[in-house]
Amino acid sequence: MKHLTDEQLAEWLAGESGEETRTHLRNCASCNAEAINMREGVLRYSMALRRQSALAQSAQLPGNFAPGKVLVWHRLRWVGAGVLAILLTAQTAWMMKPHTVPQITRPVANSQPNPQPNTQSGDQMSDDELLEAVNNDLSRDVPQALAPVSAITLARNQIAAETSKSNESSR
Amino acid sequence: MEETLTVPVMSKAGWSAAEFDDLVREHQARIYRILWCELRDDEAAATLTQDCFLKAYRGRAEFRGEASVQTWLVRIALNLARDYQRNRRHGFWRRLLGGNEKEAELATEMAEDAAPRADRALLAREQLQRTMKAVKTLSPQQQTVFHLRFLEELPLEDIAEAMGVEIGTVKSHLSRAVNALRQQKDTL
8 A cells, every 4th residue: 555645744734635645544554643643743843832932922022012103213213313413413513613713802991880870970972972982993903813022012002001091081 | 723813904005003003912923933933032033023013014005915914924024034044144153052952942841841741741752852853954944834834824825925935835845844754753
């Protein structure tokens, strides 16, 4: 008697055997024992893997995994990273930018301003005078930082003379 | 163990987030199991399970319903597992250092669980080890077919669809698995 081939046995194990195979298994004790033993082994193997996988799954996989929420968080993280990158770039650009050297400031003419201006004295500057004074101030030649020392000295003396003059006039 | 499929009604734009969460709950265990069998790595299986559902969620609008949801998810999972195995640089060392021990542990634990009596435990252990050895001799694709059929109890057509092969190929992989089981029996 011809025994079952691998294909026939595989079909029987997969539950897709034909009538011929089933008849043979009913009549052939050897094939029947082999098929049953094989099915038992496969079942045992499946159960083993299922149980192990279930154990691993309970330890590894969160029960409330929601792809929608995960994706939102994922996108938020990317947006956050993008904002951070922009901020860092802006800061680096600002740090790399050449800054202008501050100009020499001259001392304030009257260091003690009158907290209560005397409006009745009559020596209050008009708006036009004030504007002109400011214009004069702004348009005055101020030596640059890299100007020769003699120019700076001259400018300093001039400023000192103006200051003393203004002090005297205010008295 | 056939899991019931309650596929939510799909609108034109695919599933809503809430509907998809239900889908995840329904198929999560199966997808994890498939990936775990493919990779035998707890962490990687968990990561890829999440990746699988994320990928499915992103592409949910493109799902046309030609195959079942289950087949669609299995196909995504198998592709992810294949990519992972391809990219895994230290796979050889991992297998060399820890893989065999894990298999042996698994065989012992499970055989003892399945058959409490000493004589039956011994028999069960031998049977399980024989099957494991036989499965290990199969090619990765043959192993996948074996697992999908006997562990997940997927129909042969669905296996072919998920793996992107002809049904004849699936059958020949299964018969190769049976041949390997027979050879293991002869060697013991």
